[in-house]
Amino acid sequence: MIKVAVCGALGRMGQEVVNAVNEADGMELSVAVDIAASGQKIGDITVEKNLETALKSNQADVLVDFTQPDSVFKNALTALNIGVSPVIGTTGLSDKQLAELKEIVEEKEIGCFIAPNFTIGAVLMMKFSQMAAKYFHNAEIIEFHHNQKKDAPSGTAIKTAQMMALEQSDFAKNNCAEVELIEGSRGGKSKSNIQIHSVRMPGYMASQEVIFGSPGETLKIRHDSVDRKCYMAGVVLAIRYIFKNNDFIYGLENIL
Numbered sequence: 387m388i389k390v391a392v393c394g395a396l397g398r399m400g401q402e403v404v405n406a407v408n409e410a411d412g413m414e415l416s417v418a419v420d421i422a423a424s425g426q427k428i429g430d431i432t433v434e435k436n437l438e439t440a441l442k443s444n445q446a447d448v449l450v451d452f453t454q455p456d457s458v459f460k461n462a463l464t465a466l467n468i469g470v471s472p473v474i475g476t477t478g479l480s481d482k483q484l485a486e487l488k489e490i491v492e493e494k495e496i497g498c499f500i501a502p503n504f505t506i507g508a509v510l511m512m513k514f515s516q517m518a519a520k521y522f523h524n525a526e527i528i529e530f531h532h533n534q535k536k537d538a539p540s541g542t543a544i545k546t547a548q549m550m551a552l553e554q555s556d557f558a559k560n561n562c563a564e565v566e567l568i569e570g571s572r573g574g575k576s577k578s579n580i581q582i583h584s585v586r587m588p589g590y591m592a593s594q595e596v597i598f599g600s601p602g603e604t605l606k607i608r609h610d611s612v613d614r615k616c617y618m619a620g621v622v623l624a625i626r627y628i629f630k631n632n633d634f635i636y637g638l639e640n641i642l
Contacts, residue, residue, distance in 0.1 A: 391417030391446035394453040406618035471497035477541025497628035502541030504620030511609035519550040522598035523559035530593040538584035551577035
């Protein structure tokens with residue numbers, strides 16, 4: 387039985403994770419943590435405020451964290467130092483932080499799973515975009531999220547650009563010299579000159595469109611998340627994988 391801790395258990399994504407864990411065969415919720423906790427219970431589990439205290443006083447094999455970019459790195463360090471493998475769905479970790487987590491994982495021989503997106507469809511969208519990148523010299527990314535998302539661009543957009551950049555060195559071929567009349571109007575420039583545009587708007591949850599162009603044609607690859615349940619199949623896959631493997635994994639595509 388895989389014993390799972392959930393950080394941010396009272397949040398919208400945290401509640402979905404709790405439900406997914408409770409419904410999955412071979413795993414159970416053993417720890418629930420949320421900074422907003424004030425005596426709430428999830429089944430027989432009392433929601434606690436302090437992650438370190440909760441992990442030290444209860445048995446857990448894996449910690450699932452969908453909290454905030456400014457807390458997830460500290461939470462991961464706490465879990466790894468206690469001997470609990472983190473599964474992280476929050477984006478916003480820097481390259482330096484990722485490198486530090488990988489170093490700790492290798493030193494302690496414990497697992498850590500980080501994914502910019504746990505949706506199977508979004509991962510396929512990224513892989514399809516990498517495939518298309520071999521054949522197009524121009525591409526841009528537009529990502530859409532709700533207006534409560536703090537980081538931009540999204541981790542999914544960054545990861546997509548990284549994967550596409552493995553296939554081409556320049557996705558702005560033959561573009562004219564540009565002048566931005568309003569700073570930032572062309573978005574942010576990522577790997578291989580891929581422009582990424584971030585939209586933050588009420589009504590969206592998470593969507594991404596990758597646009598490829600060549601003379602006489604365009605190709606659009608798009609994925610839309612309309613319900614948080616779409617992330618749960620990937621989360622359960624990650625929990626099962628990292629319970630059995632002491633690896634540092636960045637991206638769900640690595641285990642599909």
